Amino acid sequence: MALPTDNLLALFRAVVDIESVSRDEARLADEVEATLGGLDHLEVLRDGNAVVARTNLGRPERVIIAGHLDTVPVAGNLPSQVSDGPGGVIVHGRGTADMKGGVTVMLWLARRLDAPARDVTWIFYDCEEIDVASNGLGRLVAHHPDWVAGASLAVLMEPTSALIEGGCQGTMRFDITTTGLAAHSARSWLGHNAIHDMAEVIDRVREFDCGEVEVDGLVFREGLNATMIQGGLAGNVIPDSCEVQINYRFAPDKTADEALALMTRWFDRWTLNVLDLSPAARPGLDEPAAADFVAAVGGEPRPKYGWTDVARFSSLGIPAVNFGPADSGKAHAVDEFCPVSDLDACAAALARWLAPAHRLV
Numbered sequence: 001m002a003l004p005t006d007n008l009l010a011l012f013r014a015v016v017d018i019e020s021v022s023r024d025e026a027r028l029a030d031e032v033e034a035t036l037g038g039l040d041h042l043e044v045l046r047d048g049n050a051v052v053a054r055t056n057l058g059r060p061e062r063v064i065i066a067g068h069l070d071t072v073p074v075a076g077n078l079p080s081q082v083s084d085g086p087g088g089v090i091v092h093g094r095g096t097a098d099m100k101g102g103v104t105v106m107l108w109l110a111r112r113l114d115a116p117a118r119d120v121t122w123i124f125y126d127c128e129e130i131d132v133a134s135n136g137l138g139r140l141v142a143h144h145p146d147w148v149a150g151a152s153l154a155v156l157m158e159p160t161s162a163l164i165e166g167g168c169q170g171t172m173r174f175d176i177t178t179t180g181l182a183a184h185s186a187r188s189w190l191g192h193n194a195i196h197d198m199a200e201v202i203d204r205v206r207e208f209d210c211g212e213v214e215v216d217g218l219v220f221r222e223g224l225n226a227t228m229i230q231g232g233l234a235g236n237v238i239p240d241s242c243e244v245q246i247n248y249r250f251a252p253d254k255t256a257d258e259a260l261a262l263m264t265r266w267f268d269r270w271t272l273n274v275l276d277l278s279p280a281a282r283p284g285l286d287e288p289a290a291a292d293f294v295a296a297v298g299g300e301p302r303p304k305y306g307w308t309d310v311a312r313f314s315s316l317g318i319p320a321v322n323f324g325p326a327d328s329g330k331a332h333a334v335d336e337f338c339p340v341s342d343l344d345a346c347a348a349a350l351a352r353w354l355a356p357a358h359r360l361v
């Protein structure tokens with residue numbers, strides 16, 4: 001199936017309807033490669049399930065526009081559905097908010113902007129939604145550092161309702177396990193209940209003061225939450241083990257090491273098994289390239305509460321911002337959606353910035 005590139009809504013629905021849960025992005029990556037291949041103005045490169053398309057026009061400046069192809073697991077919310085909203089057509093379904101609207105705008109513009117004023121590297125990558133060790137952009141940068149080198153700005157088309165969201169919060173996921181002694185539940189005094197012991201861990205999670213933290217003029221909002229729990233063997237057995245997964249979202253005033261040290265102190269009675277630790281990124285919107293983008297797009301920048309690869313680009317010394325269609329408040333929700341008017345707004349703003357003289361057809 002070739003992606004329909006003449007109609008934005010049709011393209012969006014086709015991209016959404018190709019299921020691409022993390023580690024299963026090959027089909028969508030193939031379609032992206034086929035859609036951008038064979039155009040005179042683009043060089044197309046591939047690393048695993050990541051696709052890069054770039055102009056080589058010898059412009060004095062190169063920018064990166066990036067987005068991930070993967071989604072969190074489908075929850076009965078595919079294929080896509082459409083409805084009519086006050087502002088026009090709305091597309092519903094897994095990935096519409098996070099972040100196939102952004103991917104669609106990238107495909108739309110990459111095909112059409114054949115003479116941008118800045119050279120553009122379009123990066124479509126895999127495995128963003130899972131552990132940082134699997135992240136496709138991280139792999140691509142490790143394999144081909146030259147594919148991102150020298151960029152003056154990276155725009156991540158994560159959901160932002162077509163406004164700029166600066167920086168990103170860090171994320172740390174860890175397990176805590178409590179251990180008991182199994183016994184018949186009719187003689188519970190012979191055992192020790194690991195699930196009951198977990199109550200103290202949960203209390204500790206709830207007692208943590210999740211503050212608001214201002215960084216570079218944007219107010220971030222931290223969070224500490226138990227997100228998964230398991231334990232118990234059968235309804236008549238005292239459980240001898242219970243495991244909870246905890247997620248700490250930390251503001252960019254802390255390094256990843258500081259976040260780890262804080263959690264280790266806060267849960268000092270237990271052993272933390274760290275599953276994932278991704279650093280935050282400061283907004284840095286006063287960097288000249290970022291400030292120029294803010295001026296071109298307009299609107300009042302907001303903080304990015306989720307983790308995005310803005311953090312990776314920042315650590316590489318490339319200023320980066322989040323800018324894409326859809327409300328981030330709907331990211332990962334079963335009823336996620338994206339208004340087509342957001343796609344139009346993002347495409348128009350990016351075209352203004354990349355090729356002021358270009359008329360989008």
Ligand SMILES: N[C@@H](CCC[C@H](NC(=O)CCC(=O)O)C(=O)O)C(=O)O
Nearest residue numbers: 128129130131132158306307328331
């Ligand atoms: N390695 C991390 C990756 C998690 C990435 C994910 N990002 C978003 O959902 C961005 C959307 C937004 O907030 O606008 C996240 O923050 O969970 C991990 O495995 O946790």
